[in-house]
Amino acid sequence: MKDTELYTALLGLGNDWRVTEVKLDLATKRVDVRVEAVRDREWQCAVCRQPAAFYDLAEEQTWRHLDTCDCRTYVHARLPRTKCSQHNVRQIVAPWAGPRSSFTLQLESRLIDTLKECDVTGCGRLLGISWDQGWHVVEKAVARGLARKQWRIPPYIGIDEKSFAKRHTYETLVCDLRRGTVEYVVEDRSQDSLEAYYRQFDEKALKNVQAVAMDMWDPYIAATRRFIPGAEDKIVFDRFHVTRLVTEAVDKVRKQEHKALMEEGDDRLKWTRYLWLANKENIPEWRQGEFAALRQMSLRTGRAWAIKEALRQFWDFIYAQNARKFFQRWYFWATHSRLPPIIRVAKTLKVHLQNILTYFRHRITNATAEGLNSKIQMVKEMACGFRNRTHYKLAIYFHCGGLNLYPHPLSS
C-alpha cells in the first residue's frame, strides 16, 4: 500500500477526496498530509445542501490530526467553493473537520475523551494544545451537547447551590435526580435564577414535576411555588441540609461553652470539635474512650449533641404521621434545652416541617443522584484553575450534563 492510499483510508475520506502527498520529517517528528478534492463529482451548497456548481479553490488551510507514531500530523487542503443560485459563493465544509475548527474531527474527539479524564492543563500537556485551545474544545462540545439536548423538565428535580471559587458568589444548579445530571446552571441563588429555568417550560410540562428537593432557602421556595402546580406537596427539604443546620447549632453551643471554660482555665473542649460533629459511628476507635468520658460530664455541648443525635431517628420512620409525632416530642425537648442555638434551629425546622415531612412520600434528597455530587466536587476542585465563572459553568455542563459532546461528520 502506498503512503497516500494509507492516509486516504486512515482519514476515512471516501471516493470524493484523495491524499496526494505524505511528507515525513523525522528531525522535527512531523507528518504533513496533502488532500485534494476529486473534481468531477457533484457538489452541494454548504448552506442549503442543494446541488451547486464548482466555483474555485479557497486558500490552503491546515488542520491538526491525531499523531502518527508520535509525529505531529497535519492535514492540508484547499477546500472547493461552490456557486449556488441562492447563496452565491460558499466554501464547502471539510468532511474531516467541523466548520472553523483547526483540529480534525478525530483529534477533537480524542481531546474530548482526554478532557473528560483530566483538566484542561493536563490535557494540554498530554496532547500538546494550548490552554485556550482546550477551553475552546470544551466550549464547542458543550454548545453541541446543549443544542442536541431534548429540553424536558425531569419529574424529580434537585436544586442545589454551589459557591464559586472562594468568593461569596453562587451558582444555582438544577439537577435531574433520576439521571444524575445537571440540567441547568445559572448565576446567583435568587428567585430569578430558578425562575429562569422554570420559565422555559409550559404549564403542562411543569405539572409533570413530581418532587423538588432543595435547601430551606426562601427564594427557591418562592420560585417553585410560583411555577410548579401543587408545589406545597412537592417541595422536599433536603434531609442533609436539615442535619447540617442542627450540626451547626451544636457547633455554636460548643464554641460558646469552650470560650467560657477557657476563661476559667478549663480546656476540656479543646480539640473536640470533630467528636461532636461527626456521626457517632464514624468516630475512630482510639478517640471513643475520650468521647465517652466527655459525654459523662454535664456539659452544655453534650446536651446539644444528644439532641442532634436523637433527631437522626426521625428519618427512619416509614410513615409521615409517625415522624410528625416523633418530631413533636423532639421539638419539646429541643425548645426546653435552654440552649439558644438549638432552640433557634428547632423553631426553623418547625416552620418548615410540612415540607420536611414530604420526604416520607417522595424519598428524595439532593444526594439521591449518586455520584453527581462527587463529580461536581471534582469540577470544583479543578475550579481553582478557572479564571472566570463561564469556565466553571462550562465544566459543569461538560462533566455533569450528560450531554452528547462529540462532533459528528456532516454525512451522519
Ligand SMILES: [Zn+2]
Ligand atoms: Zn445554497
